[in-house]
Amino acid sequence: MRGRVGIGGIWHETNTFSTETTGMAAFEAYQLATGTSLLDRYAGTGTELGGMIEGVRDQGFSLAPTLFAAAVPSGIIERPTLTQLVDDLIARVDDAMPLDGMLLVLHGAAVADGLDDADGWILAQLRKVLSQNMPLVASFDCHANLSHAMVDHADMLIGYDTYPHVDMAERGREAAGALAAMMRTSSRPASAFRKLPLLTAPQMQATDQEPMKTIMASLHGLEADGTILNGSIAMGFPYADSPTLGGSVLTYADEQQAADRAADQLARQIWELRDQFQPDLMLVDAAVKQAIEADETPVVLAEAADNVGGGSAGDGTVVLKALLFAEARDAVIVIADPDAVAEADKAGVGAPFAGLIGGKVDRLHGDPIHVIGQVVLLTDGRYRHTGSYMTGYETSMGRTAVIQADGVKIVLTSLRTMPFDAGQLTSVGIDPAHQRIIVAKSALAWQAAYGAIAKRAMTIDTPGIATSNLARLPYRRRRKPLYPLDRQDFSEALPFP
Ligand SMILES: [Zn+2]
Structure with a gap:
């Protein structure tokens, strides 16, 4: 069979508690590709697009690249930016017609100004230009706060099965395979969507640890024995305060009854394990002390509250201050602070550095602290991923400086x-x-980088907009009830019989 497949996407994980908004510059700085440059940039990489490109080519179909835009997780997307991106995407889809199918990369926890469910809106806009029977398959991050609109406007949604996320290319290939199957027939799979009244911290969503390990085994069992065609578990992103907040189960099968039964079974299992999602957090000073005294190193101090991948500024100073105060040796921390980089740049390599570092974006992650040290390195901050996350993709930290302050190396990045x-x-x-000691401003995904070498890891309870201590967050838009924030009788709120 011949066929032509459109490919593109808009990917953003929105932290609505951020004091900053996300505009076009944030997409331009991270990932923005159009037309054939999209193929050049992503083919062969460990990304959804990399897998989709390979999958479509394996099917013998031709590719119509449109637009892909992604920003590093951050605050609410400015409405004109989202509108401009969606308009551009749709114009390129329109230009690429006739198409036989469409593959889209989404995140599933995108919020724009005045749009709680930006992903659902993107799919709805796209659906308007695709003929009703043209198959549309989209991938999503398992941190998605999935919505009914998302499920309704796509013929299939396929979520990552791993956290830390290392299966994007595999899911992209799967999406291409599912699309190809739909292109060959006019029938579409039945879907079952179950929204759980459950909120969990990313730190507790690791798929190779309990309770997710057991839950994912159940899902994969249902896929392997043919009960369902495909299923996804999205435990959600607790920092996108919206009515779609929280965990969900999504299954697809040829028969509605099979999809429903599997979704009910998985949703019930997750609900029964809800108490196992409580995080274990340590106070900063105690964690730093234990790390300094550790016999086996490196020790990773995971600062989830300032998780860059969760939309935080990455310039929190609470841990840096504790490390300097405790006179830690051979410790490293990365802090995003373009102003401090500029000062280091002005001083030059080998020169002394004395200036304020971090805490500049907001006052939610500690104050700026005055650091005295030496500039030991200045670089353009580029590196190509060699690990399991987005393998082969090149990332830029922008102009980057390394400051040695007593026993602590501070990597200052512009981005x-x-x-x-x-x-x-x-x-x-x-x-x-x-x-x-390695400080990782991350809940869990740091494991893709340092999991193999870390002798111990502690998650620390610092203040911040990506805290694992969800009771700290000032929710306003979320639905109720949500466990464990609300403590009441949940029997009316459960989505399974
Ligand atoms: Zn994620």
């Missing part, structure tokens, strides 16, 4: 960068294996 690949440190001449 906020997720610590999901060891290249963030190796590219500035720091061997992670030889550090005693």
